Amino acid sequence: MNADPLDLDGHEMVIQCRDAGSGLRAIIAIHDSSAGPAMGGCRIAAYPSTAAALTDALRLSRGMTFKNIMAGLPHGGGKSVILLERPEDKTPALLLAFAERVNGLGGRYITGEDVGSTVADIQLMRKVTPHVRGIPENGPGDPSPMTALGVFVGIRKAVLHRLGAETLTGLTVAVQGLGAVGSRLCGLLHDVGARLVVADVDPARAREAADRFGAAIARPEEVHGARADVFAPCALGAVLDAGTIRALGAAVVAGGANNQLATAQDGARLAERGILYAPDYVINAGGVISTALEGPGYERGELLRRVHGIADTLGEIFEHAIADGVATSAVADRLALGRLEAARHARRSA
Ligand code: NAD
Structure with a gap:
């Protein structure tokens, strides 16, 4: 990573999401959207620190830029991580608060399943944002x-x-x-x-x-x-x-x-x-x-x-x-x- 702390591994946009009501703590990282809206899943995990979560989000979203462009997809690379203290902290309210943040980006970032998130989680997010993928009714479902x-x-x-x-x-x-x-x-x-x-x-x-x-x-x-x-x-x-x-x-x-x-x-x-x-x-x-x-x-x-x-x-x-x-x-x-x-x-x- 570049020594400049504000460079954030060449990312276009990195957003910290917090919601006191639901306890949401998340990071949305958009590495590059030159090829199209950034696409990459939402990882939900207990990270040892916020810095570790940020590092993971940056590494994964940059990887999605490379993956999407080599697959010839009209999508850039992005990824999000939701930080949990304990697995039981993954509540519907927290997922909906996260989905609202995704929705606020107006389609610049499209999220989906990843380690720690399930099809049911994404279906719930779909209630507040169309910018999700991996909904079985809309196509192949489980990737x-x-x-x-x-x-x-x-x-x-x-x-x-x-x-x-x-x-x-x-x-x-x-x-x-x-x-x-x-x-x-x-x-x-x-x-x-x-x-x-x-x-x-x-x-x-x-x-x-x-x-x-x-x-x-x-x-x-x-x-x-x-x-x-x-x-x-x-x-x-x-x-x-x-x-x-x-x-x-x-x-x-x-x-x-x-x-x-x-x-x-x-x-x-x-x-x-x-x-x-x-x-x-x-x-x-x-x-x-x-x-x-x-x-x-x-x-x-x-x-x-x-x-x-x-x-x-x-x-x-x-x-x-x-x-x-x-x-x-x-x-x-x-x-x-x-x-x-x-x-x-x-x-x-x-
Ligand atoms: P999964 O969680 O369903 O399966 C992972 C398996 O690996 C589990 O059975 C787990 O017990 C086992 N495992 C964990 N640590 C191990 C170790 N040290 N040695 C041997 N086995 C171990 O995950 P998945 O969806 O099958 O994904 C597997 C890998 O592929 C991950 O790196 C994931 O990021 C990547 N990947 C998955 C997809 C997808 O469509 N699911 C797409 C692209 C990349």
């Missing part, structure tokens, strides 16, 4: 199935590129995290005959995957080192650092988690080890594509076409990485910044 599909087609592209494998049948994929995205991804992989190694901090989830898919179970802290063709992080961020990269057992890293690289240098570390990394904000964009297409003109065929398009974008990144001898993460950032500059130029000239 996780499309996130999982995007990761699946991305894995197919990556193994073709790195291993020359035309099919996933008989290949082994190690999946870390068996939640909404990871468990669906396991289903798609199992259907095409891939072998699975799975891990989750919740042992019941790992056992369920073992029963349903015949998966082998690995310990959560060791799954990245499992002997596999692909490692698919689908749990936490920052799972790829100097230590885990050294221990990686797969030639391809392609999964749904956000912010997989602990630092920017870790993209280069993966490339140095000859491991093909599918940049997270490109491969996991299926959910945001699903959310963006929600509304009166929603067509499932168009949604599927665009989610399958993630494989083409990855293919382009992989080719550039070879041609220029740089890491795939660096190529993705470069492409995203180029598109962003073009969107900024178009807005200035409009």
Whole structure:
């Protein structure tokens, strides 16, 4: 982040929301709206400090700018965080007070589900603002199935590129995290005959995957080192650092988690080890594509076409990485910044 405290990581607008009546404490961060109204979910969490919440909001909203522009969506990047002291502080009054703040922005920021917020929360917010997405009645609803599909087609592209494998049948994929995205991804992989190694901090989830898919179970802290063709992080961020990269057992890293690289240098570390990394904000964009297409003109065929398009974008990144001898993460950032500059130029000239 820039040393100037007022720079706020290059954000266009950062808003602090407080409401004494409901106890609301929230931050809405709009990183860049050159490509269109900022879109990104509302995270609800107990943060250790306001500074930690602000850092999270800024990091996530900047990430949404990159994700949305690489998915070719007419949206900029934004994110909001609601700070709770305790989980029971998430009350309807607090959610409605937050929705009023979103509404006050007049559509500059569109919110939706994220960690800690549910479809029911968003449906409640819809009572006071139209600037929400992820309403099942208006389209595809839960974005996780499309996130999982995007990761699946991305894995197919990556193994073709790195291993020359035309099919996933008989290949082994190690999946870390068996939640909404990871468990669906396991289903798609199992259907095409891939072998699975799975891990989750919740042992019941790992056992369920073992029963349903015949998966082998690995310990959560060791799954990245499992002997596999692909490692698919689908749990936490920052799972790829100097230590885990050294221990990686797969030639391809392609999964749904956000912010997989602990630092920017870790993209280069993966490339140095000859491991093909599918940049997270490109491969996991299926959910945001699903959310963006929600509304009166929603067509499932168009949604599927665009989610399958993630494989083409990855293919382009992989080719550039070879041609220029740089890491795939660096190529993705470069492409995203180029598109962003073009969107900024178009807005200035409009
Ligand atoms: P989720 O909360 O449904 O599932 C996460 C799973 O990971 C849980 O089963 C949890 O027990 C497990 N887990 C947590 N820590 C772990 C660890 N150290 N090792 C192994 N397992 C662990 O979340 P989700 O919606 O499936 O999202 C997973 C990741 O994908 C997150 O990083 C999220 O930000 C990202 N993502 C999700 C979507 C979406 O559509 N849901 C879209 C884009 C990105």
